[in-house]
Amino acid sequence: MLINTIHSFIQMSQIDSQKPVYLFVHGRIDLEPIAINSLVTNGFSKDKIISAKSDEVGNVGDYMAMLWFPPNPDHIKIQKITKVEHVAPDDMTGLWKGVSKEDLFQIKLK
16 A cells, blocks of 8 residues: 555656646547546646647647557556657547657556
8 A cells, every 4th residue: 555655646746737738538538537537636737638639739748648548448548748740640640640758657547
């Protein structure tokens, strides 16, 4: 239990709550409220959570939160945007195709 508490503290201390977090639900709109609640519980600011769109990407330093693993996710993968390249969009990921990211941690869907 102590290890889980320490791990949660480390996760929250890594988060800059003033930065946007782009939420990818992979079509699971039904899980969006649960995901938002889990993100807020883990240090993200509710007013900074943005539904990801294929035609708009974030900036270096912003966060990505993906329900994982589609189609039946059980956790949220938290990533930080490390590079944004201008690319021609593709059919699946749109402009996010040009975004590089670093994995930070995972949050259980509650």
